[in-house]
Amino acid sequence: MYPPPRSTGSGLVQHLWAAAVRALALALTAAAALLFATPGPAQAATVSQVSVPTAPMGWASWNSFASKIDYDVIKAQVDAFVAAGLPAAGYKYINIDEGWWQGTRDSAGNITVDTSEWPGGMSAIADYIHSKGLKAGIYTDAGANGCGYYYPTGRPAAANTGSEGHYAQDMLQFSEWGFDFVKVDWCGGDAEGLDAATTYKSISSAVATAAATTGRPLTLSICNWGYQNTWNWATGLAPMWRTSTDIYYYGGTASQSAVLSNFDQTLHPAAQHTGYYNDPDMLTVGMSGLTAAQNRTHMALWAISGAPLLAGNDLTTMTSETAAILKNSDVVAVDQDARGLQGVKVAEDTTGLQVYSKVLAGTGNRAVVLLNRTSSAANITARWSDLGLTSASATVRDLWAQSNLGSYATSYTASVPAGGSVMLKVSGGTEASSTSYSATSTGKYTGVSAASTGLDVVDVAYTNTGSTAVTGTLQVNSQTATTVSFPPTGSSQGTVSVQVDLSKGSSNSLTFTGSSLPTLGSITVSPIPGTNGTLVVGKASSRCADVYNNTITNGTQAEIWDCNGGQNQAWTYTSRKEFVVYGNKCLDAYNQGTTNGTKVVIWDCNGQNNQKWNVNSDGTITNVNAGLCLDAYGAGTSNGTSLVLWACNSGTNQQWSQS
Structure with missing residues (x-):
């Protein structure tokens, strides 16, 4: 759960601190790189x-029940979970989300619960979950007050439902109760303006101490919605961390647009590896608002990205169609691949016709999703060369149909319905x-x-x-x-x-x-x-066009920074004259501005002329809509100098090379 989306920014102190760190790192690198x-x-x-820990799979209570949960609700879901055969498909966790606790503690500071709702206390429901061979999860907040205090969702607002000031005590209590998983939300942390990296480091330490004390592993889920660029610091603190706000809001319905938005925000491939996973939110497969085809696309995108698979539908009313989507063994295998990498976009020849590929365990194996975001059916081609394979023949399998389609050299093309997808496995190829x-x-x-x-x-x-x-x-x-x-x-x-x-x-x-x-x-x-992309290097500064601190927020102003080849400096110049970063954000003249000083920002690619650029033989880059030059503001050459539009004047701060 989380509050409505809002914009975030970076403070000057943080920016200067980061600049110092980057400068020091460059100095150390230069000194060490003599051999x-x-x-x-x-x-x-x-x-x-070596097989690495795979992303957690299970079910969570939030999407279907919000805060209206008790022992009987969870027990019924556990029974339905087992009856549906989800454990045999790899699903393990039953996670109790917001609403189980109303903020009460005893004189020693230990959490207490309403035993009329939870007979035998929380250990009793954990025991019941364990009796079915499953793992039990629970929920708290990083702040003093949890999400239910700020955003009541089926219960009156309850204060003190967070773990701030009690991290070690609460994590130990959860582990002693028998819980195997804890989701730590961010409503209180956000309201209090806490530093997310510092806060979750303390929580991660408390989780580790609790697990060492009880001998029961406790999986931590960081749920701060990608605020403060979680992907920069969460790897190593927890096996999973949220990268976006929710797909589904209390009282609303699921939507494909929200599914696609959360998927786009979760693509941080350098952060995901060796058992650490970007989390685009719980699944809404089988919930009101999505068609069967959209459910398959939802599941395919989570699988290609290697995301945690936590179903959120009401299992007691689950249809056989939904169960078949959640349990498709070929699709689940892609998600749970032992190599643990994240899939990435490898082609978009035409706007909205996209190819995503995930490098799988073994040699010559790739998972592929052909995604059609347009309103018309279209052919989409996966080229082996884009996937890192040679043009030798490879076997193509349709993962939803669970049938082999034959061997193909060089590429495979499929007709993809409007708004739909095709999911494939390419195997037996030759690595480039x-x-x-x-x-x-x-x-x-x-x-x-x-x-x-x-x-x-x-x-x-x-x-x-x-x-x-x-x-x-x-x-x-x-x-x-x-x-x-x-x-x-x-x-x-x-x-x-x-x-x-x-x-x-x-x-x-x-x-x-x-x-x-x-x-x-x-x-x-x-x-x-x-x-593949290019670095866009300023002639005056010898620094690269950069998006500060790997930020993905629309409206973030581009800048120049020491070139390092990071994802936030790799720009793909498309046939549509776009400069694309992160695979889905375009260099944009803010608000279609046409005057000197217009901010040059990143924004979701939308095909407008303020996102199109001419790369000229004299080294300038001019905005198609404004006719003005990409300019390092004030002829600045230092790290953090902002990029703007300005009348072309032959200055070297308006000249760029690509490498």
Whole structure:
């Protein structure tokens, strides 16, 4: 649950702090990169892939019942969950959401509940869930007051329904009650203006301590709706984190537009790996508002993105059609793929006709979704070259029909209904060329080459002879760092995979640090050509067009920043004259402005002329609607200088190159 959407911004102090960090990182990188790796022959690191923890699957109470829940409601859903065969399809969790608690505590500060609604207390319902071979989840808020206080949803507003000031106590109590999962919302945290990264780090620590004390693993779900750019800092703190606000609001209905919006907001492939997952919200499959075809598209998009699958429909009234969608073993297998990567957009030849691909475990395997966002049926083609495969033959399977379609070389084309999708698996293909690198010093790989700016899969060879996973920090160039988990391998070497953004050329570096790093071997780098873009580099500044701090919010003003090849600097210049970043945001002259100083921002691509740009032979980039030049404001050359429109004047702050 969450409050209505609102715009967010970054403060000056945060911006300056980030600038200092980036500058320091660049300095350290330059000092360390004195030795360069010699690329070795391509090697198939995929043969020893280690399975990583998959995204959680289950059911959650919020979408169908809001705060109107008690023991009998949950018990009935548990029974229906089992009767429908969902456990056999991989669904494990029964998660009790908002409304179970009205903010009362005893004299020792322990949570108390209404035993007329929860006979035997919360441990009794956890025991019932466990008796069916399932796992139990519960809910709280990061602030002092939970969502039900600010936004009553079937019960009167109740104060003190958050865990602020009680993180360690509450997480231990949840674990002692027998819960295996805890969702921590952000209504109170947002209202109080808490720093999300700091707050959830404390909660994550409390969860770890509780699990160590009771011996019961406790899965943490961070639910701050993508506010404060969760994907920048949540990896390593929790197995899953929300990237957007809700699909479904209390009293409303599900909609395909909301499904598509949440899917678009969850695509942060560099953050998702080794058991950590972007979460676009609970499923609304089978709820009022979506057709069967839209339900299949919803499920396909969550699967291609590797999202947690938490059904939200009323299981006691679930139709056989809905059950078949949720339980389709081929589609679920894509979501639960052991490699743990996120699918990404690899083609959009015509506006709204999109191809998404996910790199799967094994060699030569891809999941593909052909998505038609237009109002007319159309053919959409998946090209093997966009997926990182050669033109050799590969087998194509229709995952909804669960039938093989035959072998195809080079590509596969399907007719996709208006507003609909087709989901495929491409298997047995031949991987395109990859390159392996040895470390130039402990944990550091320099001289890593990329033919184009874009996303690459990196297989990291390592040995972890221990009995538990260990973690390390990965920084690519001077981009935002991410936490990588290395599960046990036994005595033999294994690999885990990450997706990283690289700049064109051979100056890329990947650096692993940490006190518990395993023994690292070589890395193997494999491009995903369909993600290729360019860096847009200012002649005056030698800095890149950049979206601050990986922000995806419409209206965020573009700027210049030290070039690092991050997703927020990789721009695809399309045949439609758009500069596209993140796969779905266009460089935009704000509010169709045509005057000097008009802000240049990112916005959902919409085909308007204020999102079209001419790339000229003199190095200028002019807005089609305004006829003005892309300009680093005030002839600025420092990090954070804003991009605007300005009358073309031959200044070097209006000249750009692409690489």
